[in-house]
Amino acid sequence: MTDFDSGERQIWAGRGAAYADSYARLCAYPVPRLLDAVHVRPGTRVLDVGTGPGTVAAAAGARGARVTAVDAEPSMVELAAQAAPAADVRVAVLPELPFSDGEFDAVVANFVLNHVGRPKAALTELRRVLRPNGRIALTIWAAPPAPGQALLGRAIQAAGAVRPPDMPAGLAPEDDFSRDESGMTGLMAAAGLREAVCETLRWDHHADAAEWWRGPAAGVATGGRIVQSQTPEVRAEIKYHFDLLSAEFADERGLLALPHAALLGLARR
Template structure:
C-alpha cells in the first residue's frame, strides 16, 4: 500500500453518510452509461469495485445482473447493503481483490481509479478477475476540470488555506497518467487490456448551496479534509469565498448549476 493509499483510507474513514448526503448524487449521473459500457444485463456476473453507498450495485441489480460489490470503507459497505440487498457486498480494496481469476463477466468502477496509488496495478487486478473478452468500464474526473468542479477548490485557494502534512500532494510521478482520453486509454493498454475506448461525459449537477457545502464542511474527500484541517478563521474565509463564488452558478430556482466533466472508458480482457 502506497502513502497515497494510506491517506485515502484515513480521508474516507467514517464518511459514508456524509458522502451519501453530498457528492454521491453527483457521481450517480454516470451510472447508466457506465453499465451500458460494460454491457451489464440480465444474468451478467458483475463486480462493482469501490461501490460507495451502492448506487452502481443497485442499478446493476435492477438490470437483472448477479452483483458483487466491494468498498474499502465499512460505512460505505453498510449503506451499499441497504441500497442493494440482492448484491453480495463486502469490504475489500484494490490492488488486491478476494476473487478468482476470470470470476466476473464485467467489472465496473465509478470514480474509483482516482483514489488508488497505483492505477496501472489496479487495472491489472480488474483485468485478472474479469473473464476473457469480458468488459471493464470505469469513470474518472477529467483534467482540466469543468467550472463546477473547481468551485470548492477556488474557495480554498482564495482563503489562503495550507495543505496539512497528512494529505499527500498526489501520486508518484511513475504512477500518474494524463487525465484525458489518450492518457486513460493508454493506461488501459499498459495494463494488458484491449479495445480501449474513452469518451467525455459533460453535465450540469443541480444542488443547493447548503448541500454542496455539506461535503467539505463534513470533511468529505480531499477538499473536505483540507477544509477541516484549517484554523477557524481560515475555515470561515473558505465559506465566505464559497458563498461569493457560488453566485456565479445560481439558477432562478435557487439551486446551483455546476458544470462537470468526466471520462468514461471501457476495454476488454
C-alpha cells in the same frame, strides 16, 4: 500500500453517510452509461469496485445482474449492503481482490481510479478477475477540472488555506497518468486491456449552495479534509469565498448549475 493510499483511507474513514448526503448524487450521473457499456442484463456476473453507498450495485441488481460489490471503506460497505440487499457486498482494497481469475463477466469502477495510489496495478487486478472477452467500464474525473468541480478549490485558495502536511500531494510520478482521453486509453492498454476507448462526459449538476457545501463541511474527499483541518477562522473564510463564488453558477431560482466533466473508459480482456 503507497502514501497516497494511506491518505485516502484516512480521508474516507467513517465518511459513508456524509458522502451519501452530499456528493453521491453527483457521482450517480454516469451509472446508466457504465452499465450499458458492459452490457449488463439478467444473469450477468458484475463486479462493482469502489461501490460507495451502492448506487451502481443497486442499479445493476435492478437489471437482474448477479452483483458483487466491494469498497475499501467499511461505512460505505454498510450503506451498499442496505441499498443492494441481493448483492454480495464486502470490504476489499485494490490492488488485491479476493476473487478468482476470470470470475466476472463485467467489471464497473465508478470514480475509483481517482482514489488509488497505483492505477495501473489496480486496472491489472480488475483485468485478472474479468473473464476472457469480458468488458470493463470505468470513470475518473477529467483534468483540468471543469468549473463546477473547481469551485471549492478556488474558495480554499482564496482563503489562503494550507494543505495539511500529512496529506500526500498526489501520485508518485511513475504511477500518474494524464486525466484525458488519451491518458485513459493508454493506461488501460498498459494494464493489458484491449479495444480501449474513452469519451468525455459533460453535464451540469444542479444543487443548492447548502447541499453543495455539506460535503466539504463534513470532511468528505480531499477538499473536505483540507477544510476540516483549518482553524475556525480560516474555515469561515473558505465558506465566505465559497458563497461568493457560488453566485457565478446560480440560476433564477437560486440553484447552482455546476459544470462537471468525467472520462468514461471502456475495454475488454
